[in-house]
Amino acid sequence: MDDLVKNYIAEKKLNVASWAELRECRKTGSKSLHTTVEFMPGQVICKFGAKKSLDRPNYLTVQIDDCQHIMLDPEFLQYLNHSCAPNVFFAPSDRVVRAITKIKIGEEMTFFYPSTEWSMDREFDCICQSKDCLGTIRGAAYLALDILTKYKLAEHIQQRLAKGP
Incomplete structure (x- = not known):
């Protein structure tokens, strides 16, 4: 079986923007967002x-300040999965998603959840398989400062860290 046929069998794909497609694993049902164009760092x-604003997190929200969590618009951004080696960053102050690294066509876009989340609604065991994988992800409040300083962090997370323990 050639690679194209294997890929078709393994994943269902749906274009959601001129620059992205949503992929769903037929076996597990897990979804991920992938590029259809190349992005450069900082782009x-x-x-x-905000499709909806909440005062508490849930598993689909992104925290944009100390007390505000939003359901994303466009909604397909909720499929940006976590990675301990992210290639995108949510910038709540500018309301944009930016590339951190060069992102090639077809590459999955991922972000570091604690970069925006102080304390998450649900912790989970990370499966990113990066060499610096942090294991259990619960939010910035549960990570050491020396780990967090390796990442690009939203302003509200930086301000909270500056206040100290």
């Missing part, structure tokens, strides 16, 4: 807004 990938 704005897209703007985002």
Whole structure:
């Protein structure tokens, strides 16, 4: 069986923007967002807004300040999965998603959840398989400062860290 046929069998793909496709693993049902164009470090990938604003996190929200968590608009951004070696960053102050690294066509876009989340609704065991994988992910509040300083962090997380323990 050639690679194209294997890929078709393994994943279902749906174009969700001119620059992205949503992929769903037929075996597990897990979804991920992949590029259909190349992005360079610092490049704005897209703007985002709030479909709904909440005062508490849930597993689909992104924290944009100390007390505000939003359901994302466009909604497909909720499929940006976590990685301890992320290639994108949510910048809540600018309401944009930016490339951190060069992102090749077809590459999965991922972000570091504690970069925006102080304390998450649900912890989970990371499966990113990066050499610096942190294991259990619960939010920035549960990570040492020397680990967090390796990542690009949203302003509200930086401000909270500056206040100290």
